[in-house]
Amino acid sequence: MADLSVDLGFRTLKSPLIAASGTFGYGEEFLPFFDLDILGGVIMKGIFREPRPGNPPPRLHETPAGLLNSIGLAGPGSEKLQESIRRLRARTPVPIIVNVCGEDDDEFVAVAETFSAMAEVAMLELNISCPNVRQGGACPAQDAGHTARLVGRVKERIRKPLIVKLSPNVGDIVGVALAAQDAGADALSLVNTFLGLAVDIDARRPVFANIYAGLSGPAIKPLALRLVREVCRKAYVPVIGIGGISSGRDVLEYILVGAAAVQIGTINFREPAAALRITNEIEAEMERLKIGNLSEIRGQLQT
Amino acid sequence: MADLSVDLGFRTLKSPLIAASGTFGYGEEFLPFFDLDILGGVIMKGIFREPRPGNPPPRLHETPAGLLNSIGLAGPGSEKLQESIRRLRARTPVPIIVNVCGEDDDEFVAVAETFSAMAEVAMLELNISCPNVRQGGACPAQDAGHTARLVGRVKERIRKPLIVKLSPNVGDIVGVALAAQDAGADALSLVNTFLGLAVDIDARRPVFANIYAGLSGPAIKPLALRLVREVCRKAYVPVIGIGGISSGRDVLEYILVGAAAVQIGTINFREPAAALRITNEIEAEMERLKIGNLSEIRGQLQT
Amino acid sequence: MLDERGLIEDARSLGGNYHLLKIAAPGIAASAKPGHFVMVRVSAAYDPLLRRPLGILECRPPYIGLYFQALGRGTSMLAALGPGDSLDILGPLGNSFPEFPGKKVLLIAGGRGIVPLYHYAQVCAERRPLFLIYGGRGKADLPLLDRIKALRLQGLFIFSEDGSLGQKGLLTSGLEKIVREERPDVTLSCGPEPMLAALAGLLKPFPMQNLASLEAIMGCGFGVCQGCAVRTVTGALRKVCDEGPVFPLEEIQWPT
């Protein structure tokens, strides 16, 4: 039997497969479909201090092999999320990761502190890369300086491993990645969604009130894989690859370019038990390719 | 009957639909499928001074709703292309546009001069954005300064309208667009392909010898449309939108965000008569939406 | 709720873009109630990427019946399927209609909005007085009429905009009169948004409980994507897929 465990340096995960924030609800919703404990972790939908309604409908628009979303980080606020986390912990031992958001740096720090203090939480993921908060898609991860400052401040106040989630909507993602790493990020995750646009030609308006939205799904995989490789070549902290993963083969592609683990997002909507299928596919591919543990191939892309 | 003509300022085209470089061969190949004269123009496969073999196989890799290519600008060289252009002109009056390439600035200038001198050529498109020439995908369009210098030099030596084709693989495409405009570009076309990666997990190698390749097709449309809107908001020269167009509706989306015309690429491979179908669809949509000429809606996106 | 591989037993085109599918989906059929819906995967490939939400027209274990309009890419692909083809179905989803024992219930269906109400009528017609108002653009939009007539309804009122069947006009044009005459305790409605918006206005003066089944663009159908938000009169957003699709008519902020 293939051994799916992966080592992030600061922690070992049972599997390279982690459920991506915003695509896995608060975990509980997937309990009817499979045992969440097969996963390396479950990341909660991004959370702010206060409850947020999110953006007005429509919030989704399907594109060829892709999905544009403008959810706008709708959520119940920190307090309610703590309850959800306790409920989930009561049902499964899977590592729970909190996706920390903020309208400004102070809020990021405050939310991070709150969840750093929760025993049920394994790590934090700093979501400095959501394109749906501000119109035009601006976010802290588009600026290396801002990223460094914010990561530094958060790290000072927490006692859990910190994953920093990067945006693909930048000129130099490696620069931002290294800024986050040097400021103390324990791991990097990438990518968040790509800025995209859809137009309603009848209304002569953008489909979304916020104009731009974030593109995810199989359509973006070749682009995300390229960015993950670039970051893996330069960063020494572990990198968690994200973007369009829908099969065990996809996971191995990310590992080969250097990712230590991966997240699956949009595929969870299409197929609630996708994580179970993909876990089985990773195992099957590892057996076929005679790989005992993924560390044997991590970053082993021959060029 | 809807009037499909569009005005680029320096020239009026019969239709907003132009066949994109590298996806329409040398035009002749499409004569069996439809009358090319319905098009606003036909852009020849990118050309260097000398014949080039292009990259080794494999050169294509299909992705969900997308295509990665690493053709590497295979081509017969300037002299042979002149013959092809004359042959095509003998068969159809459609405006012929030459996609000018170069390994260095001098070659760009030389090739541009050659085709500027040809009476059969309507305009030139400067391909400073091909990701498949250098390993890693670098190209002049990733640098505003280089773009300005090169466009300035080319403009000095030609007497035809110059379209400058931009790369999406930059942090600030608007900056590059304005640099090209200020240096004398008569129009801008965007986007060229997005840098992407595919991995062969059996061989533990990139699928392509050049490692990265360029992503095109319906998958990229939401991303390209966003970039085209950004450039249209700031540039005063006409913008030609490119990326994933596969229907008349897609064309109207690009016009609404401000494009004066569009190019269709990958869809030509899937459907040799795509241009004919899309032309009919544009007409049908214009009639349905009671649009007499596309200038009525160009840039009229309500936000 | 489960994701199961349904096997198409029968596929029928009813003309005018309307289609019926009879699907063996024993797990879902075992627990589907009127008002529930399913998410159907239309393609093994990634275009279209998302499943499509469809109401459950009827449920006779191990079969469920779907009735849909082939409008866009997803539903057109569904329409091309035939007996022996299989497709992944997630369900039953949503909150379903309460039964309202002993109450006099008026069903108001516009076009394909008939789906959950037909299911309700089939399950509940024997147990309480049921009235149905059913409207569409024309005869071709009401292809289920024969089946509806076979239900034991206490009253059936047909409207067509072009007058090709029943009374001429929008069903909302005849609604007040029917409500005044039949004095229902409850209305259950489903149909295009403008119809539901009009109902919200028309029914306000009457002392009834009014429930409507809504449509929204859905990413997942089981509450995790937050894509299906609908605005309520308080300004709050609710998820149509798991907080609905059935909501009190007056709770929704209808477009004006």
Place this chain on the structure above:
Amino acid sequence: MLDERGLIEDARSLGGNYHLLKIAAPGIAASAKPGHFVMVRVSAAYDPLLRRPLGILECRPPYIGLYFQALGRGTSMLAALGPGDSLDILGPLGNSFPEFPGKKVLLIAGGRGIVPLYHYAQVCAERRPLFLIYGGRGKADLPLLDRIKALRLQGLFIFSEDGSLGQKGLLTSGLEKIVREERPDVTLSCGPEPMLAALAGLLKPFPMQNLASLEAIMGCGFGVCQGCAVRTVTGALRKVCDEGPVFPLEEIQWPT
């Protein structure tokens, strides 16, 4: 060359992932010659995006026959089609085999490489002496054997790696002997790349004309994408779709 909507008249599974389609495509059927291929659009949606190249197995206007292995996503979708379904077909494409009137021709087919050679045999068997070497992994990979036996071949040599049919071994293991005995003027071959590479070596000593039909990943099939390049011994690249798929065996730079 034209792009036409073909109508499936008959669809047959031959076991082991092999499928036959009989398609009414009158325009293509009117001009298809042995060695020609078609590009088939497998989905109305954009995943898979590209058409798939398939050889023409036989051509009886208005029908063409396709024979393919369902391996990946595209061919699996094709395998799910049945009579009455239609699909867009572009063809006939490529350069086809010359007829070689009066010459003694040896056909060498590995697995699905039988396709263009079967077509050649069907058209040319009456007119000149034809021999066929046909090999596969096992019996299941040679499902066309009955049809092949019905052709008027002068000689038929079957090889299977597992020995389940004909001689045991790769067809290349018996090739030299056959060539020495039959002394053909021409060989036409089609099959997996390692087989063709081996043929190039094995046939070099003999004074024959050797033509092989190649496969390559194709974006368009009609010469415009430059995706299908193959390297020749001079180092030049040639397009398999319109300069081929048939090339002199010794012109190609085979992987070693």
